[in-house]
Amino acid sequence: MTQVLGKRLSGFDVAVVGAGIVGLAHALAAARAGKRVVVIDRDLRANGASIRNFGFITVTGQERGEHWSLARRTRDIWAEIASEAGIAIEQKGLIVTLRRLEAITVAQAFLNTEMGVGCELLDAREFRRRFGPIAAQDALGALVSPHELRVESPAALPRLVAWLESVHDVTFLTETAVYTVDPPRIETSRGRIEAEVAIVCPGDDFVTLFPDRVATYRLKKCRLSMLRLASPGFRLPMPVMSDLSLVRYRGYAALPQAETLRRTLALEQAAHLANGVHLIVVQSADDSLVLGDSHHYGDLPPPFAPAEAEACILDEFRRATGVNPPPVLERWVGTYAVADDRNYFIDAPSNNVRLVIVTSGTGASTGFGIAERTIADLFR
Numbered sequence: 376m377t378q379v380l381g382k383r384l385s386g387f388d389v390a391v392v393g394a395g396i397v398g399l400a401h402a403l404a405a406a407r408a409g410k411r412v413v414v415i416d417r418d419l420r421a422n423g424a425s426i427r428n429f430g431f432i433t434v435t436g437q438e439r440g441e442h443w444s445l446a447r448r449t450r451d452i453w454a455e456i457a458s459e460a461g462i463a464i465e466q467k468g469l470i471v472t473l474r475r476l477e478a479i480t481v482a483q484a485f486l487n488t489e490m491g492v493g494c495e496l497l498d499a500r501e502f503r504r505r506f507g508p509i510a511a512q513d514a515l516g517a518l519v520s521p522h523e524l525r526v527e528s529p530a531a532l533p534r535l536v537a538w539l540e541s542v543h544d545v546t547f548l549t550e551t552a553v554y555t556v557d558p559p560r561i562e563t564s565r566g567r568i569e570a571e572v573a574i575v576c577p578g579d580d581f582v583t584l585f586p587d588r589v590a591t592y593r594l595k596k597c598r599l600s601m602l603r604l605a606s607p608g609f610r611l612p613m614p615v616m617s618d619l620s621l622v623r624y625r626g627y628a629a630l631p632q633a634e635t636l637r638r639t640l641a642l643e644q645a646a647h648l649a650n651g652v653h654l655i656v657v658q659s660a661d662d663s664l665v666l667g668d669s670h671h672y673g674d675l676p677p678p679f680a681p682a683e684a685e686a687c688i689l690d691e692f693r694r695a696t697g698v699n700p701p702p703v704l705e706r707w708v709g710t711y712a713v714a715d716d717r718n719y720f721i722d723a724p725s726n727n728v729r730l731v732i733v734t735s736g737t738g739a740s741t742g743f744g745i746a747e748r749t750i751a752d753l754f755r
């Protein structure tokens with residue numbers, strides 16, 4: 376029997392291509408369905424979007440309807456597996472600081488939808504009383520959500536891999552490029568792997584596998600700028616967003632009330648909007664902050680991060696929290712797939728192959744829910 380790195384290469388029910396969070400989510404869903412699973416990745420470990428992100432598992436603000444439901448389901452699965460897999464939940468919940476009356480109006484409208492369940496709108500006094508260290512002088516209030524979780528992705532993903540290997544008997548084949556997928560034959564740089572079914576989760580690699588299928592979705596790439604700042608000297612009570620997030624995250628941005636806010640922001644923060652900047656701040660176990668982000672789109676966004684985008688992110692941090700940004704410790708960029716007309720897709724190149732791409736920069740927040748749908752579709 377063929378073996379590579381001491382691992383048997385045949386007899387699998389499911390082969391997953393891609394060990395990012397979407398691939399790992401599919402490995403879990405398949406293993407929970409009783410399948411023998413192999414995960415194949417060209418890298419030694421996930422090194423792309425899945426570890427460059429905030430690790431912010433966001434429910435509030437996800438697009439109303441299916442995507443919001445997928446996020447709730449994904450959050451529940453993260454909560455279930457975190458302690459089993461030894462993954463630390465670094466933070467819970469979300470505070471959206473509100474500095475404009477137009478932003479308060481959007482938050483009120485949001486609370487009146489089904490998505491507002493469990494969330495609350497604080498006035499300026501209550502915001503200051505409960506969250507003083509991050510209440511800017513001009514803060515008018517805050518929207519607070521209890522639904523979110525935050526993990527440190529570069530630490531969480533290896534733990535998820537180790538747990539899938541040891542508890543769910545998932546085989547991992549790393550530093551192995553997949554060239555063709557035609558189950559039961561999967562041709563790789565280490566030879567043929569055999570599996571009944573294949574699930575391809577290639578992130579923003581649009582050209583190696585099923586390029587013609589991928590092309591039908593008219594995808595582009597989005598490049599984001601990210602920063603790690605030194606400790607601000609206090610614990611952030613929850614991850615933080617701001618007014619700008621209300622015109623970016625579709626759960627708020629699609630509300631009619633967001634249009635007035637968008638017009639105000641276009642006048643007052645044109646450079647931020649031009650760089651696709653909104654604010655997310657999360658905090659790590661060592662108290663350092665992960666801060667972002669900007670959004671630049673293209674077929675191949677260059678790796679050069681504009682200084683203006685970084686300046687806008689730091690500026691929004693100062694405005695939204697009233698805190699002067701601590702020194703920058705690290706900078707990086709990341710990219711993910713985007714589509715104009717959908718948040719993700721599950722494509723079927725054949726009966727026993729699925730191609731799954733999250734096209735809205737929300738894979739950590741929705742991947743586990745999407746994976747359950749893929750497995751239900753394949754094995755119904």
Ligand SMILES: Cc1cc2nc3c(=O)[nH]c(=O)nc-3n(C[C@H](O)[C@H](O)[C@H](O)COP(=O)(O)OP(=O)(O)OC[C@H]3O[C@@H](n4cnc5c(N)ncnc54)[C@H](O)[C@@H]3O)c2cc1C
Nearest residue numbers: 393395396397417425428429431553578709737738739740
């Ligand atoms: C800066 C940044 C911040 C973000 N913040 C958040 C956040 O806080 N919350 C959230 O929910 N989402 C966030 N996102 C989005 C989220 O990270 C992505 O949606 C998600 O990581 C996509 O996961 P993936 O597994 O599809 O892709 P990837 O992480 O890109 O993984 C794809 C994997 O497939 C492998 N691969 C591809 N083709 C082949 C092949 N032919 N052979 C072998 N291996 C192959 C690659 O090597 C790679 O490891 C953020 C993204 C970025 C860039």
